[in-house]
Amino acid sequence: MGLDKLDLAIIALYLIGITLFGLRFxxxxxxxxxxxxxxxxxxxxxxxxxxxxxxxxxxxxxxxxGLAYDTNFTFLQVVxxxxxxxxxxxxxxxxxxxxxELYTAYELIERRFGRxxxxxxxxxxxxxxxxxxxxxxxxxxxxxxxxxxxxxxxxIAIITILTLVYxxxxxxxxxxxxxxxxxxxxxxxxxxxxxxxxxxVPGGWSAIHSAAATAGKLRxxxxxxxxxxxxxFWAGLIGGTFLTTASHGTDQLIVQRLLAARSQKQSxxxxxSSGVAILFQFALFLLLGIMLWAYYRAPSASFGKPDRIYPxxxxxxxxxxxxxxxxxxxxxxxxxxxxxxxxALSSSSVMDFYIRFRPFADERTKMRVSRASxxxxxxxxxxxxxxxxxxxxxxxxxxxxxxxxxxxxxxxxFLLGVLTARANQRGAIIGMLFGFGTELYLWGSxxxxxxxxxxxxxxxxxxxxxxxxxxxxxxxSSSRT
Numbered sequence: 409m410g411l412d413k414l415d416l417a418i419i420a421l422y423l424i425g426i427t428l429f430g431l432r433f434x435x436x437x438x439x440x441x442x443x444x445x446x447x448x449x450x451x452x453x454x455x456x457x458x459x460x461x462x463x464x465x466x467x468x469x470x471x472x473x474g475l476a477y478d479t480n481f482t483f484l485q486v487v488x489x490x491x492x493x494x495x496x497x498x499x500x501x502x503x504x505x506x507x508x509e510l511y512t513a514y515e516l517i518e519r520r521f522g523r524x525x526x527x528x529x530x531x532x533x534x535x536x537x538x539x540x541x542x543x544x545x546x547x548x549x550x551x552x553x554x555x556x557x558x559x560x561x562x563x564i565a566i567i568t569i570l571t572l573v574y575x576x577x578x579x580x581x582x583x584x585x586x587x588x589x590x591x592x593x594x595x596x597x598x599x600x601x602x603x604x605x606x607x608x609v610p611g612g613w614s615a616i617h618s619a620a621a622t623a624g625k626l627r628x629x630x631x632x633x634x635x636x637x638x639x640x641f642w643a644g645l646i647g648g649t650f651l652t653t654a655s656h657g658t659d660q661l662i663v664q665r666l667l668a669a670r671s672q673k674q675s676x677x678x679x680x681s682s683g684v685a686i687l688f689q690f691a692l693f694l695l696l697g698i699m700l701w702a703y704y705r706a707p708s709a710s711f712g713k714p715d716r717i718y719p720x721x722x723x724x725x726x727x728x729x730x731x732x733x734x735x736x737x738x739x740x741x742x743x744x745x746x747x748x749x750x751x752a753l754s755s756s757s758v759m760d761f762y763i764r765f766r767p768f769a770d771e772r773t774k775m776r777v778s779r780a781s782x783x784x785x786x787x788x789x790x791x792x793x794x795x796x797x798x799x800x801x802x803x804x805x806x807x808x809x810x811x812x813x814x815x816x817x818x819x820x821x822f823l824l825g826v827l828t829a830r831a832n833q834r835g836a837i838i839g840m841l842f843g844f845g846t847e848l849y850l851w852g853s854x855x856x857x858x859x860x861x862x863x864x865x866x867x868x869x870x871x872x873x874x875x876x877x878x879x880x881x882x883x884x885s886s887s888r889t
Contacts, residue, residue, distance in 0.1 A: 430574025489648015816864015839872020
């Protein structure tokens with residue numbers, strides 16, 4: 409069927425409208441507190457929706473249905489771990505973040521260990537977040553290339569430039585409030601997609617349910633006691649808990665939003681409510697994939713990649729108008745995630761590195777550097793996305809794998825800081841190096857990615873604690889002599 413002028417008009421209207429909406433938050437005189445923390449005056453419900461949007465990229469919207477198309481509902485077990493991880497963060501890490509005026513997660517590391525380890529953790533965040541986000545931006549090209557027929561490089565450039573405009577000018581406030589709008593757009597668009605498939609499959613829901621049940625597509629729990637299966641109850645609950653504790657408790661992308669809340673209590677409310685929303689959302693995307701399977705009944709390989717199934721359906725089977733709405737919904741997720749990454753990368757660059765070496769720079773200079781940093785990160789993410797073309801498979805797993813490589817080392821260091829009094833900077837750095845090395849090894853192994861963060865965290869914590877104890881023993885010994 410393809411897109412017609414109405415669809416293209418809807419897509420163009422969305423792109424222009426969301427950019428202008430984001431620019432509304434531009435102010436002439438801003439402080440870093442305004443630019444990176446939105447003045448710490450954002451209500452909990454807006455932060456909650458922004459967290460959901462930050463977790464939901466184009467990668468999620470097109471790849472989770474592709475995953476369900478090939479498998480079943482077992483991925484939802486990982487999302488259950490996401491809920492537990494949020495509870496852990498609320499009790500373990502948030503109280504520390506709200507002691508004083510913090511701008512980044514890694515300031516907490518300096519307070520506990522020292523400047524050296526803060527630089528290491530912040531640097532690791534910048535490297536791995538850039539790589540993971542580059543893959544997410546690449547996923548945009550899959551959708552736009554199918555929908556509009558434009559070149560993949562041009563597709564990536566369009567989204568990157570438009571997102572940069574309002575993020576550059578409006579800071580975190582623009583990011584959060586555009587996230588709120590975009591969340592409603594892509595969730596609403598997904599519901600429209602479900603409704604359409606429901607009416608295209610002969611027999612409707614009863615036929616879809618019957619076929620899916622017969623094929624085992626409705627299976628949600630797998631209690632197999634094996635470490636080699638990525639989506640079991642144990643890998644989901646345990647692995648998902650460690651993954652979320654790391655991603656939402658140590659990654660500046662999410663921590664920055666939590667720090668923008670008016671109080672610790674509101675931050676907790678935002679975090680926990682976002683978990684409920686994420687569970688509903690992933691169930692929605694998985695259901696969409698099952699319904700697409702019931703409609704097409706064809707191998708995913710016939711589409712080229714599983715990630716192409718949903719965009720192909722939108723362009724070829726959706727009524728005009730709805731097609732444009734759904735493409736706009738997918739772009740909404742892409743832009744919200746990209747804007748979040750740009751502001752987080754910029755805040756860490758400026759607060760964890762630049763200001764430490766230029767502490768006496770005036771506010772105007774700091775703001776100029778912050779905006780320049782946002783621009784440079786946008787260019788770098790664009791470059792990585794272009795390099796990712798034709799080099800990745802199922803993008804949801806690639807993106808999560810890249811993030812998981814660093815999360816274990818980061819979480820292990822944070823746990824050393826908040827759970828132990830004996831750990832010191834030297835020991836924590838040694839532990840972090842061992843943990844990161846272990847996760848790099850796991851990346852090339854047959855161990856599923858769902859276990860990587862737990863293993864990396866355990867290695868980092870154990871080695872870091874042991875190295876700290878040995879270091880202290882040597883210090884005491886030399887002091888006596």
